[in-house]
Amino acid sequence: MEDLGALRLYDPDHPGEVAVAAGAPWFMALFGRDSLLSSYMALPLDPTLALGTLQTLARMQGRNADPRTEEQPGRILHETRLGADLPLARGGSNVYYGTVDATPLFVALVGELRRWSIATDQVDALLPAADRALAWIEQYGDRDGDGFVEYERSTEAGLFNQGWKDSWDGINAADGTIPRPPIALCEVQAYVYAAYSARSHLSAAAGDEGGAEHWAGKAEALKRSFNERFWLAERGWFAVALDGDKRPVDSLTSNMGHCLWCGIVDEDKAARVTAHLSSPEMFTGWGVRTLASSMGAYNPVSYHNGSVWPHDSVLVATGLMRYGFVEEAQRIACGLLDAAVAFGGRLPELFCGFDRSEYPEPVPYPTSCSPQAWAAATPIQAVRLLLRLEPRTVGEVWFDPAWPDRYGAIRIRDLPLGGRRVTLTVDQDGGRLEGLPDEITVVRRARPPFGPVRLQETPVGGDR
Template structure:
């Protein structure tokens, strides 16, 4: 007789979309992503109905704030309930007090719930560590995304106080020196030295290879904060709270202006990876700025320079964008964060490039990364080494990479849906698609895809896109969904018109 866990996994497989792609290698990779995502699902024993995404096997079969949030957001088109369960579980464990040992602070979202393997990998561990600078704004971003996927209004409403506490943490604890930027410095000698996604001890460095000293304000963290303000502002507009929406929009606009003034390096044509303890730009050329494109904090006139730099021979290995350019002092193709290639990093960069209109560059990244999965039978690992494709015939594995790993498993999904321009906003009654899939991918057929309370079928054949089974309350639009910034600007203008009347 199958175990309850096996039964639940089969039930999950039955409810996720089926996908067929003309390019059978890509189809295999997507199906492997589904399998790995299913294997990484774990439950909260206090709430068995909630399923969340573990960070990765074999080392991190536990709930991570950053990893689980990003992975579940990338998986929204496959199973929106994963993101909702992740948000609810993290909200239950949101910081309540100041504890230097665990780095807990009121409103902060945890970095990791450390679990004993003997506990059957359930979320029952007592030890929680909060040393993450980016999980808190990401929580708000993901809630904004989840709010568009048709969950009951009271379900989203119950999470809004947690989003507001997260924003209070950003103001009261994240920006300790009041300069407008969120920075980190570990609170005890056992904590992580670096607390962004590049959290190795040597992950943040200058162009000459010297290490940045904390407190450190990472470029992508400012972008996440900006996107969090915008996401919460839109949810406030939807709820009719014009005052809160206007306040958060103003904060976002002020942060964007400050960011582009302080982080941009005009003589180099890219953004600093960070500001150090002395507020000096940390001038290494790193992949982090691609996350800034994704969040929309990059000024339009600077985006072409960022795209050019990301796709330069120093950054693009042929298999993907390196974490650090090959002409930087700390570059090492076999390092964890200083020259390696991370699939999730590239999936986010590709989405950012599409946002600013650099579709061909996004196609190049997606094609390279999906080809990189072929030697490992369709599975993308957590990371691989950054050697040039001209030097090696296939990606060189990183020895201790997690495989499967959550955000690597969801990266192919994110790459495909980004190139499809696939996005929904159920409360607005709209589904958008504007496919720009490379011809080498072939035709695409997706069935049983969740949409509101129903299931839809999508066919992308050449330049033709059809959608069947869309709920009567929804309309299909050929084009790209308005970004959150667009929605907020429109709501802001509408609010001012009403005030003028």
């Protein structure tokens, strides 16, 4: 929390809104994807970070089509650079829009914040920006109308890869070759599914039957086509991407763990995905490698091809927990918390992908940011997934702790939930939430994978 506080950003023209920088020293600026994911993970303890990040990004949302900066109407920015950082800007402007995932993540976070019943009026005021983002997904993100969002840079000054693994070689096939763009990443389709699902819930909450039906239908169609086109049945994992010829890019990566997190994975495939993500090829004992050790481009000291990124690993663990793979999720979460202790209480942006059996402590990556926002938020998310705490959109909260005995009792005070500040306790007597409004029921089971909702259904935020 101290590190997230140190990375806060304020716009002097809007002093009441706070966002979060990506990390120090290289990324002390607003980054769409980083700021959205960081504030999502910090939401249970500091919801103002998510609200301020959304408000700031909405003000800077794309309005025009400019190939130099890759701005497009409705698109959420990749990064801003000001002052001494201006020479680092891409496209000759202080704002660069070349990211494919920030836009659906924006919509998903609007829905997530609404479920926590925080600043409802201010969240609802973001709906026009969310709808512009959804329009970008359909008009610009899906370049060829096949139902999948893909990217290809429009300027040589732009990023070659525009997902979270945005190094030039961050996306590669099992044999190490670099695929030809446009690239449709697996996790981006999952984020779009989460965005469609979130919009269906927002419509249902507003009594908009047509809107809920429309966005639920979009989500369900995308889930069907994703599981058909990305699934590699002979290997038991999802392709990391489709290339420019719509062929699967067949490497084994952590990206598919984000697909579990967002709920786009069919239940009958989840066990095989989990087996790979928790295998020695991928799980180091500290976290999940970005690329399996059996792949052609694997290098434990690379930026995206075998290193461990804490935020990536904790989202993988969250996905495993949501699909009911409790022990596997606990192992990853506990490994990350062990790594945090080894790093003196501060997880870095990434660390090397060497196995825990080889080295008694995680091996630092030489130029990683520290503090870095989504790494700082990772322990918060790890605690949340172990507590299995999730609000629903109508009068209920999932709370079914899978809290490891090794950590003893935990008490969190002033937790924002249901429009109140509550106290959460897990000890030898079980888990308790004290201070909730009388109209909110605590459901003693884990939240199922996320999905859309229709108005005639009970809008419960996640299960169908």
